[in-house]
Each structure stands twice: as C-alpha cells, then as structure tokens.
Amino acid sequence: MNYPQELKYTKDHEWIRDNGDGTATIGITEFAQSELGDIVYVDIDTVGENVNKDATFGTVEAVKTVSDLFMPVDAEVLEINPALDAQPELVNEDPYGDGWMVKIKVVDAGQLSELLSADEYQDIIA
Amino acid sequence: MSELKRTPFFEVHEAAGARLIDFGGFEMPVQYRGILKEHEAVRSAAGMFDVSHMGEIMVSGTKSPDLIQYATINDVSKLVPGKIQYSAMCYDDGGIVDDLLVYMLSEDAYMLVVNASNKDKDLAWLLRLNEQFGADIEDVSDSMCLLAVQGPATEAILQQLTDVNLAEIGFYTFKTGKLADTSMIISATGYTGERGFELYFYTSGNSPTAVWNAIIQAGRLHDLMPAGLGARDTLRLEMGYALYGNDISAETNPLEAGLGWITKSAKGDFAGKKAIETVREAGISRTLTGFTTIDKRAIPRSHYAITTPDGEKIGEVTSGGKSPSLGVGIGMGYIQKNYAQPGTTICIEVRGTLYEAITQRPPFLKKK
Numbered sequence: 038m039n040y041p042q043e044l045k046y047t048k049d050h051e052w053i054r055d056n057g058d059g060t061a062t063i064g065i066t067e068f069a070q071s072e073l074g075d076i077v078y079v080d081i082d083t084v085g086e087n088v089n090k091d092a093t094f095g096t097v098e099a100v101k102t103v104s105d106l107f108m109p110v111d112a113e114v115l116e117i118n119p120a121l122d123a124q125p126e127l128v129n130e131d132p133y134g135d136g137w138m139v140k141i142k143v144v145d146a147g148q149l150s151e152l153l154s155a156d157e158y159q160d161i162i163a
Numbered sequence: 164m165s166e167l168k169r170t171p172f173f174e175v176h177e178a179a180g181a182r183l184i185d186f187g188g189f190e191m192p193v194q195y196r197g198i199l200k201e202h203e204a205v206r207s208a209a210g211m212f213d214v215s216h217m218g219e220i221m222v223s224g225t226k227s228p229d230l231i232q233y234a235t236i237n238d239v240s241k242l243v244p245g246k247i248q249y250s251a252m253c254y255d256d257g258g259i260v261d262d263l264l265v266y267m268l269s270e271d272a273y274m275l276v277v278n279a280s281n282k283d284k285d286l287a288w289l290l291r292l293n294e295q296f297g298a299d300i301e302d303v304s305d306s307m308c309l310l311a312v313q314g315p316a317t318e319a320i321l322q323q324l325t326d327v328n329l330a331e332i333g334f335y336t337f338k339t340g341k342l343a344d345t346s347m348i349i350s351a352t353g354y355t356g357e358r359g360f361e362l363y364f365y366t367s368g369n370s371p372t373a374v375w376n377a378i379i380q381a382g383r384l385h386d387l388m389p390a391g392l393g394a395r396d397t398l399r400l401e402m403g404y405a406l407y408g409n410d411i412s413a414e415t416n417p418l419e420a421g422l423g424w425i426t427k428s429a430k431g432d433f434a435g436k437k438a439i440e441t442v443r444e445a446g447i448s449r450t451l452t453g454f455t456t457i458d459k460r461a462i463p464r465s466h467y468a469i470t471t472p473d474g475e476k477i478g479e480v481t482s483g484g485k486s487p488s489l490g491v492g493i494g495m496g497y498i499q500k501n502y503a504q505p506g507t508t509i510c511i512e513v514r515g516t517l518y519e520a521i522t523q524r525p526p527f528l529k530k531k
Binding site: 077078100103129 | 397440460485
C-alpha cells in the first residue's frame, strides 16, 4: 500500500497535507479505504465551522459499515470536495488525490508537527 | 476467542484475494474484488458463494415426517421427494428458533438446512422435540460443502459441467446427480432473487476445490465472479429476505415477521402453535416493514430509530443499507402496525437527524 512521504498521518487513518499557506487538505489513507470497502456516501456538514482536534467532522458510509472522520488538528473547515457527492468511490480509487475530503484553515501550525510521519503510521498499521 | 472453523475452500478464498471475517464461528470471505462489483456480477451475470458454513441436519426413519411436521411451522405433508420448502422452527412461546429449508429426499428422509450460528441450538431443540417421536437425527454440517451459484448466467455455466438437465429443475425443487464429476444435490434455490442453484456435496467425494475450480473455469466466458457475504447481504436485502439475527429472532414471532404465509395452523399441532394462535387472535402490534429513504444522506442501518414525522419513536431498523441496484437507501424494521401500511411516510433517525422514508412492501428490486 502507498503512504506518500510528504503527508502527515493520524492513528485514526486520516492523512493531512500542509499546503504551506495556512491551509491543509485532509483525506483518509489507503489502508482506511481498503478496510472500509466500497464507499457509498461521504457525509460532511461542518463547512464554515470550527472543529477541534480529534472531534468528528463527518462520516464515511461504506456498504457494510459507517465510520466517523476525526479532525487531525484544531481547524476551521473551508471546503468539502464537491466531487464526492456524486462520486464517493473516488475515495477508494484515489484516496490521496481526487478522493480528498476537506480543506481546512489550520488554527495552530504547531500541531502539524505532532502528527505521524509516513513511517510512523505504517508501523501502527503493520 | 475460540478457534474459527474453516470451510474446504479457505485456501482458494485466500488465493483469490478474499477478505475474511468471523461469521457464525467460521472464517468466511466477506468480499473478493469489492461488494458492489460482486453484487453487480450476480444481477447481470453470475456469482459463486461459498456458504459451506450453513448447517445441514439429516432427519430420517419412519418417524421423521411426524417430527418435522411438529418441529416446523410450514406443512411438510405438502412436500414430495425432490421438493423443498421454506419454513421455520418456533419455541413454545412463538419466538423463532431459526428459519430453514426442508428438503424431502425420500419418503422417510429429509435434510434441514439451517443458519450456521443457530445450528447448535437448532439441534438441541430438535433433539428435545424428538423425545416424543424417535426419528434419526444426524448433523452432517462438518462434512457437507455448499456452493451457491446465482445470477442469470448460472444455468449456462453449470450445464457445461453436468448431464442433468438443469432447465427441468423448477424453483424450490432439486435433483441429485453428478456435476464436475462429483455427486451432489442440485437445488434451484438461493438468497439473491436471481435464478441460480445451490450445490450440496460431501467433502469426502472428489476434491471440493476441484468443483470450485471447474465452476470458475466454466464461468470464465460468462463473467462469473466469486462473491462474498457482503454481496450476499446486499442482494438479499434488495429482495426483502429476512436474515436471522437481524430481522427475525427468538424475540419475534412469525406473524409479525411477515411469515404468516408459511405458518400453517390448519395442519395440526406444532411447536409454538398455541402462542402463535393467541397472537393471531389478539392481532399483532408491530410488523416487519420495508421502507425506502429519499435523501441520499439517509442510509438506514440496523438499530437506527424509526419515528413518525413528528419524531415519536415507532420502531427500529433491523437491516438497511444503500441498494447497489437502485441507488437509494432501503431497509426493514419492526414498525407499530398502524404506521406500516405501504406508502406511509415515516422517518429514520440518522446521526441525530430525521430523514423521511416511505414504507413499502418488499421486494425493493422488482424482477421481470
């Protein structure tokens, strides 16, 4: 499975990309999409809201299970990936690319460095 | 945790890339290439399921018809050799022990096919009832393989492997014969709503995996795919078939579960009859009802609350999900009888929000 080195990760199987401009992009990992199986709906209704680190910002519905999405850092949710409404399968097909979930404004940049590296994350799921 | 059992097909599942889960004490494939792909394969071509975890109980001897007539709620006297009947066993209080298939093998031999996770309690209940009958009961589950091949291409695929004329096997009947050089029961049954066959054969015969491989090979030009329990669940839900443990249980009686059509009180006495008749006279207060949601955020799941549009709780979802064929949320649940009329607007509570749903009589997927 693929875990890009330039991303940060959480033990809840989210990845986070620092966009370098005070914003970040968040999605779920290859491992997470594979464990969930076919994703049929992504339910995120927190746009414009402030969401604390580790709080739920949405839900992923797979055929068999429902899983919460946890915010990796204190954030303001700026945008949801608009493509997921019609094509939730993008999360399965391209979890780090077209299957991204939200863009956020990072409240405390220091929290980014506390997240897991690709190697640390792979140790957790090994 | 106790050791999980494996079917003779465990290695072929692993080789095919299956994800394996604990199901009824067995390590079973939940999916191979993906639930949606497998679901679609069964609806448009064919899928093969290993359902060897199911229990098979042989009941024989001159007392076997009397035992089965007493132990099950359907009228077993309607069977002739070669015919199959959907039925259920009930406790004395009317609660459902299990739903099952009754195969009439000969005048005094029957095969009961039961749910894997219920097999031990089914057997215990049967043995107890048998004290007044004296039939021979044998659990052959561990030595019996069961493959379900389902979908419109099934007959064309399997016909390549057998001299038995499959077109002559009508729904809910079976023939015995050789398929892929293996003696088996070829049964026109299934849990998907598609034309298909369930194949019962002993592990001691030709190698079970040789049968699996022969069917895979024969299915190659017909787009047959191995399919797991995940697709089995979405396929049965689209047809509104009850699943024991979700939609029916020892806490539900056949009348409220929509199984009145197999409850044959005119046949004479049977276990649970008195309780069921009391319920019939008093009238049921809740009934297993199908429904479809409208908003795509509303994917019903078991244990979600069912409410009136005003938010008053009137039931609970027992099975639900997004229908792969229809693209909408479908589900079943026990609803207070006065809200269960088809076409009634109800609500499903999803993560604290109420979403409208319309009650509907299954099947959700209407077949031609």
